[in-house]
Amino acid sequence: MADLAAPPRPAAAPQPPAAAAAAAAAAKDLFGETIEAHPPWFRPEAFLRAGFDPDAYVAELRSYVPLESLAAELRSHLAALRAELVGLINRDYADFVGLSARLKGVDAAAARMRAPLADLRDKVAAFRAAASAALAALRAGLEQRAAATQARELLELLLDTSHVVSKVEKLIKELPTAPSDSSDVEVRSVDKGYSGNDTTPSNVEAGTDVRETQSILLERIASEMNRLKFYISHAQNLPFIENMEKRVQGATKLLDGSLERCFVVGLEHRDAKVIYNCLRAYAAIDNTSSAEELFRTTVVSPLIQKIVPQNYAKAVSGVSSDDLEDDYEQIMQCVEKDCKFILEISSSANSGLHIFDFLANSILKEVHSAIMKGKPGACSPGKPKDFLRNYKASLKFLDFLEGYCPSKSAVAKFRSEPAYTDFMRLWHVSVYFSLRFQEIAGGLDGALTATISPVGVNENQMKQKTLLLKQSIKLLESLQSCWSDDVLIFSQSDKFLRLSLQLISRYTTWLSSGLAARNASDGSSSSPADSEWALSVPVEDFIYVMHDVNAVIGELSESGNFVGRVNQLLASCPIEVLTLVKQSILQAVEPLKELLPSIMDAMIGVIVKRSNEDLKHLKGITATYRMTNKLPVRHSPYVSGILHPLKVFLEGDRVHYLSEDDKTKLRRGSTDKITATYYDMVSEVVNVARKTESSLQRLRQGQQKRIGGSTDASDNIISDTDKICMQLFLDIQEYARNLRTLGIDAKEIESYRSLWQCVAPKDKQDIIQF
Incomplete structure (x- = not known):
C-alpha cells in the first residue's frame, strides 16, 4: 500500500485537463464529428471481454490484416493506455499519497483474521495425514489380500496336483485287479480251437468286457495325466513339484506300460472299442507316435516281413528278386484285410483321432524299412528298367494309401509327413534320367557317326518301311523312347521334352553340316566328322535322305503321331502347358524343313x-x-x-x-x-x-x-x-x-x-x- 501511495513520477510532464480537452476538440473533422483514432477492424473493447483469447483474436485478424499492421496498431494502443494511466495517476495523485493514512488498523484486523486461518490449516494438515495413513493401510491390506489369494491359488494348485497324482496312482493300481490275465488265457484257448467247453462264450465276453473296462479306465487316467501336466506347467520350479517329480514319472511310466499292453491286446483281438479308447488316451497325453509305433511293430511289421525278406543274404542268393510289384500287391491285400479297421477308427467323424497318421508313420514307414533291409537294389537306378517298374509300382502303392484319406486335407497331411518324404527320397529319378539320357542320346550319336546306309536287304523290304536310313530310324526310335511307358517318368517330363528337342536338333545339325561340307569343300579331307557321310555317299543316296527328312517332318508335324502321343501323356497338364509343348516341337522341326532345298540342290549339283x-x-x-x-x-x-x-x-x-x-x-x-x-x-x-x-x-x-x-x-x-x-x-x-x-x-x-x-x-x- 505504501508503494502505491508513492509511485515514481513520470519523466514527461502530464498535460493538464484543459490541454487534454483542447486535444479532444482538435480531433474533430470539419463537420464536427469525432475522427476514429483506430482503423475499423481494430476494436479495443474486445480486450475487456471475459473470455478473450489472444490467439484466436490474432488468428481471426491475420486472415485479412497483415501482421505488421496489427503489431503497429497494438503498439500504438499500448502507448495510449500507458499515457491514460499516467494521466489518471497525476489527476488523483493527492489521493494516492493519502491512502496510507486512511488504512490505520488494517494490520490488527489482518492479525485477527490470521489466527482462525492458521487453525484451519492445521486441521486440514492433520486430516490429510490421517487420510494418507488410512490409504497406505488400505493398500497394504490389498497387497496382503492379493498375496494371500495368490498363495491360496498356488496352494489349491499344489493340492490339486497332489490330489491328481494320488488319483492317478490309485487308478493305476486298480488296473492289475481286473482279471485280464485269465481272460487272455481263455481267449487264447478259444483262438487255439478249444471250443468244447460250454462256458467258452461267456469267458470270451468276460475277457472282452475286461479289456473294454481297462481301456475306459486308461482313457480316464490319461485325461487325469493331461490335467496333471497342465498343473505342473503352471507350477514349475517349486520344491513341492520337484519332490513329486519321481511320483509323476513313475505314474507316467506305469500309464505308458499299461496303455501299451492294453492297446496291443486290443490290436491282437481287433477290439474296436478298446482300440478307440486307447487311441483317445494316447491323444489325451499327446503321445500319438507311441500308438503309431506300436501298431507298426505289432501288426504291420509281421505282415511285411512275411512278404519282403528281411535277410539281405537271402535276397542276394536269389531267393527273392528286386521286383516290388508282387510285393506291393500282397501288401495292399494285407492293408485291406488287416489294417483297414484301425484306419476306419482313426478317421471316424467327430472322434478327435484325426491327429493319428497310421498310413505314413506305421504302414509306409515299415514298407520303407523293409525295402531298405530286404531289397536295397530295387531302388538302384543302375538298372533303369527294374528301377522304373518298381518306381511306378511305388507310386501306385502311394495312390492306394491315399485312397484311405477321407479328405483333401488328409491327403495333404499324408504327403507332408517325414515318412512320406523319406520314402520318396529312395527313388533317385534325376540319376535315372541321366542314365536314360546317356543311353538315348548316345545311341543316336553313335548312329549319326556311322556310315550312311539304307536299312534292309533288298528293295522290296525297303518299300515297306516308312524310313530308309538307320540314322532316321534311330532318331524316331529315340524320340519314341523318351515318351514310352518303359522310359518316361511323369515328374521328369520336362527333362524328357528337352531331350527330345535336343535329339531333333542333333539330327538337323548332322544333316546341315554334311550338306554344307559337300557344297563348300566338294570332298576335301579337312571336313568335320559329322560331314563325312555327305562327302562319301553317291548322289542316289540323297534320295533316301530326302525321303527320310520328309517322313520325319511329317511324323513331327502337328498332324503327326508324335505330337499326339506327347499331348496324350501330358493330358493332365493345363492347356497352356500343352500349347507350349506343341509349339516347342513344331519350332524344333522348322530348321529341318529349311534343309530340304539344300538336299535338292545337292542332287541337282551332282547331275x-x-x-x-x-x-x-x-x-x-x-x-x-x-x-x-x-x-x-x-x-x-x-x-x-x-x-x-x-x-x-x-x-x-x-x-x-x-x-x-x-x-x-x-x-x-x-x-x-x-x-x-x-x-x-x-x-x-x-x-x-x-x-x-x-x-x-x-x-x-x-x-x-x-x-x-x-x-x-x-x-x-x-x-x-x-x-x-x-x-x-x-x-x-x-x-x-x-x-x-x-x-x-x-x-x-x-x-x-x-x-x-x-x-x-x-x-x-x-x-x-x-
Whole structure:
C-alpha cells in the first residue's frame, strides 16, 4: 500500500485537463464529428471481454490484416493506455499519497483474521495425514489380500496336483485287479480251437468286457495325466513339484506300460472299442507316435516281413528278386484285410483321432524299412528298367494309401509327413534320367557317326518301311523312347521334352553340316566328322535322305503321331502347358524343313556336274567347221549325252521314294542349270568364232588390197561362224526335243530362249520350233 501511495513520477510532464480537452476538440473533422483514432477492424473493447483469447483474436485478424499492421496498431494502443494511466495517476495523485493514512488498523484486523486461518490449516494438515495413513493401510491390506489369494491359488494348485497324482496312482493300481490275465488265457484257448467247453462264450465276453473296462479306465487316467501336466506347467520350479517329480514319472511310466499292453491286446483281438479308447488316451497325453509305433511293430511289421525278406543274404542268393510289384500287391491285400479297421477308427467323424497318421508313420514307414533291409537294389537306378517298374509300382502303392484319406486335407497331411518324404527320397529319378539320357542320346550319336546306309536287304523290304536310313530310324526310335511307358517318368517330363528337342536338333545339325561340307569343300579331307557321310555317299543316296527328312517332318508335324502321343501323356497338364509343348516341337522341326532345298540342290549339283562332262565336247564344233566347206546336216553326238545323267537318275530304281513334287523340282532345277551352262558355253564358242573370223577377214582384206585383188568374191561364201551357228542350232533343237521327253517345255526356260536367240537364224529368231 505504501508503494502505491508513492509511485515514481513520470519523466514527461502530464498535460493538464484543459490541454487534454483542447486535444479532444482538435480531433474533430470539419463537420464536427469525432475522427476514429483506430482503423475499423481494430476494436479495443474486445480486450475487456471475459473470455478473450489472444490467439484466436490474432488468428481471426491475420486472415485479412497483415501482421505488421496489427503489431503497429497494438503498439500504438499500448502507448495510449500507458499515457491514460499516467494521466489518471497525476489527476488523483493527492489521493494516492493519502491512502496510507486512511488504512490505520488494517494490520490488527489482518492479525485477527490470521489466527482462525492458521487453525484451519492445521486441521486440514492433520486430516490429510490421517487420510494418507488410512490409504497406505488400505493398500497394504490389498497387497496382503492379493498375496494371500495368490498363495491360496498356488496352494489349491499344489493340492490339486497332489490330489491328481494320488488319483492317478490309485487308478493305476486298480488296473492289475481286473482279471485280464485269465481272460487272455481263455481267449487264447478259444483262438487255439478249444471250443468244447460250454462256458467258452461267456469267458470270451468276460475277457472282452475286461479289456473294454481297462481301456475306459486308461482313457480316464490319461485325461487325469493331461490335467496333471497342465498343473505342473503352471507350477514349475517349486520344491513341492520337484519332490513329486519321481511320483509323476513313475505314474507316467506305469500309464505308458499299461496303455501299451492294453492297446496291443486290443490290436491282437481287433477290439474296436478298446482300440478307440486307447487311441483317445494316447491323444489325451499327446503321445500319438507311441500308438503309431506300436501298431507298426505289432501288426504291420509281421505282415511285411512275411512278404519282403528281411535277410539281405537271402535276397542276394536269389531267393527273392528286386521286383516290388508282387510285393506291393500282397501288401495292399494285407492293408485291406488287416489294417483297414484301425484306419476306419482313426478317421471316424467327430472322434478327435484325426491327429493319428497310421498310413505314413506305421504302414509306409515299415514298407520303407523293409525295402531298405530286404531289397536295397530295387531302388538302384543302375538298372533303369527294374528301377522304373518298381518306381511306378511305388507310386501306385502311394495312390492306394491315399485312397484311405477321407479328405483333401488328409491327403495333404499324408504327403507332408517325414515318412512320406523319406520314402520318396529312395527313388533317385534325376540319376535315372541321366542314365536314360546317356543311353538315348548316345545311341543316336553313335548312329549319326556311322556310315550312311539304307536299312534292309533288298528293295522290296525297303518299300515297306516308312524310313530308309538307320540314322532316321534311330532318331524316331529315340524320340519314341523318351515318351514310352518303359522310359518316361511323369515328374521328369520336362527333362524328357528337352531331350527330345535336343535329339531333333542333333539330327538337323548332322544333316546341315554334311550338306554344307559337300557344297563348300566338294570332298576335301579337312571336313568335320559329322560331314563325312555327305562327302562319301553317291548322289542316289540323297534320295533316301530326302525321303527320310520328309517322313520325319511329317511324323513331327502337328498332324503327326508324335505330337499326339506327347499331348496324350501330358493330358493332365493345363492347356497352356500343352500349347507350349506343341509349339516347342513344331519350332524344333522348322530348321529341318529349311534343309530340304539344300538336299535338292545337292542332287541337282551332282547331275549338272555329270552333264557338264558331255557339254565340254561342244568346243570341238569350232575345229570341225573351221577352214572347211563342210556344212552341218544333223545334230552333234554330244547332245544325246547332255541329259543322260538326269534320265538315268530319274529312271533309277530309287527314284520312287521321291514324291511327284520333288521329282518335278529335280527335273526343273537340273534342266534350268544345265541349260544355263549350255548357254554360257555356246555364247562363248560363238563369240570366239566371230572374233576369230573378224580377225581373219581383216587379214584377208589387207592381203587382197596389197595384191590388188577383188574383195567381192567372198561375199557368197558361208562363213565358219555361220556353219558353227548352224550346227549349234541343230544341236539345241535336238536338246529341246530331249527336254520334251523329260516333260520339260524348253520354251519355258529363260536360258533356252537366250540360247535360241544366240544361234538361231535371223528368220527364226522370233519363233521357237523344234
